[in-house]
Amino acid sequence: MSGKAARPKPAQTGESKVSFFPAWCKRCGNCVAFCPRGALKRDQWGYPVLADPDRCTSCGLCEMLCPDFALSVGEAGPKPAGAGAPRGSRVAPTTSPERLAPEPNGGEEDGNG
Amino acid sequence: MPPVHRSVVYDWLRHDKKFPHVWCPGCGLGILLGSLLRALVESGLDKNQVVLVSGIGCSGRLPVYVDVGSVHTTHGRALTFATGIKLAKPELKVITVMGDGDATAIGGNHLIHAARRNLDITAIIVNNQTYGMTGGQYSPTTPLGAKATTAPYGHIEPSFDISALSATAGAAFVARSTVYHVTQLDQLLGQAIAKPGFGVVEVLSPCHTNFGRQNRLGSQVDMMKEFKRKGMRVERWRELPEGRRAESIPLGVLVDRDLPVFGQSYDRICDAASRRGEAGK
Incomplete structure (x- = not known):
């Protein structure tokens, strides 16, 4: 079985390929x-x-x-729809950082709260 | 069809609806919504060819966000409305989205008879093992011994197996997946949509807000890791010895059979009746 070895190597571009839309997150x-691959981390x-x-x-x-739908990978990510867009037009999350208040325990979920 | 980019889902969301949506952070319904949209686009369907019908519950909100014809119906009756739509407009692709309580308790009768009738409808049943929207009461799929708002000492009734129930009732296509196995879910939804006849896709989804909290199962990440640990391809699961099968959840296509489809049988009967009517004139 050489299935794993045949996988393409990760692209070593160093550029961010993930777009985040905090207003929807x-x-x-x-x-x-x-x-x-453990490439993502949580910020403060x-x-x-x-x-x-x-x-x-x-x-x-x-x-x-x-x-x-708060993040997108690759170049063909969402494009913003204009104001008063007609029915059937593309919905796009705003990229403006409308962030909420920081979580008291540093963003770690305990799940039983 | 060339493969579509995942971001195509933004074309199928309703732009006049308020986002972010109403579901709890981490709810599997959002993952299912994305998966369903990708499956619809991959199927090559146009927005005007698709109708989404839902009942009541958290899952009832799902069609509201999709830019196709959609009906948010009464509790448990999604399949009855879908039956009417399909018989009136057979050219439409009718898909119902129901929760486990919606499909197997309040609408349990409709589910088994829709499966028996084998109308060309796709039924997506989101199984979170509880009534999430109303506060975590036990549902027909709550496991034996699990805690619920209405079963604080543990549930004393055995649970339904939605897939087995649908298969026994006569559905042409039955599949099961989880929101963790999202690439498999995309494929299964596509197969169910393409299949002529009644297709059931049972989607296991975490309700960490109610079921998980009451049973100390942790966050939705912990519950999805449990899906990952327990989920097993049904082909492998069938090779397990009888005693070890309960530890795993079989995922994939459970039933795929060709049965007479109600719409075609109905058209034949209509033709025969009209011919006899003309001959008698």
């Missing part, structure tokens, strides 16, 4: 918890950041496991 932590507010861009392989798992 609820800081659930799915993206950070399930990134297979609990929001995800691409802490290690070299480790990101653009697999897109964080985008698919994000329940809030």
Whole structure:
């Protein structure tokens, strides 16, 4: 079985391939918890950041496991829709950092609260 | 169809709805919504060909966010409204989204008879093992012994297996996945949408707010890791010895069979009846 060896190497561009839309983010932590390469970390507010861009392989798992459509991987990400956009036009999360107050325990969820 | 980029979901969300959506942080319904939109686009369907029907509960909010024809119906009756839509407009692709309580308790009768009738409808049943929206009361899928608002000492009834129930009732396609196994979920939803006849996709989803909190299962990340640990391809699961099967959850296509589809049978009967009517004139 050479299935694993045949996988493409991660792109070593060093550029951020993940776009975050904090206004839609609820800081659930799915993206950070399930990134297979551990490239994402939480910042002091609990929001995800691409802490290690070299480790990101653009697999897109964080985008698919994000329940809030609050991040997108790759160049073909969402484009903003203009004001008064007609029905059927593209919905885009705003990228303005409308951040919520910092979480008291540093963004770590205990889940039993 | 060339592969579509994941960001196509932003084209299918309703731009006049308020985002972020109403679900709790980390809720699996958001993951399912993205998965369903990708499956619809991959199927090559146009927005005007699709109707989403939902009942009541957290899952009832899902079609509201999608830019297709959608109906948010009464509790448990999503399949009855869907039946009417499909019979009136057979060219439409009708998809219902229901929760476990919606589909198997309040609408349990409709589920088994829709499966028996084998109408060309896709039923997505989101199983979070509780009534999440109303505060965590036990549902027909709450496991034996699990705690719930209405079962503080542990649930004393055995639970339904939604997939087995649908298969026994006669559905043409039955599949199960979880919101953690999201690439598999994309594929299964696509297969269910393409399948002529009644297709059921049971989607296991964490309700960490109510079910998880009351049963000390941790955050939604912990609950999804549990799905990852327990989930097993059904082909592998069938090879397990009988005694070890309960430890794992079989995922994938459980039933895929060709059965007479109600719409086609109905058209044949209509033709036969109209021919006899003309001959009698």
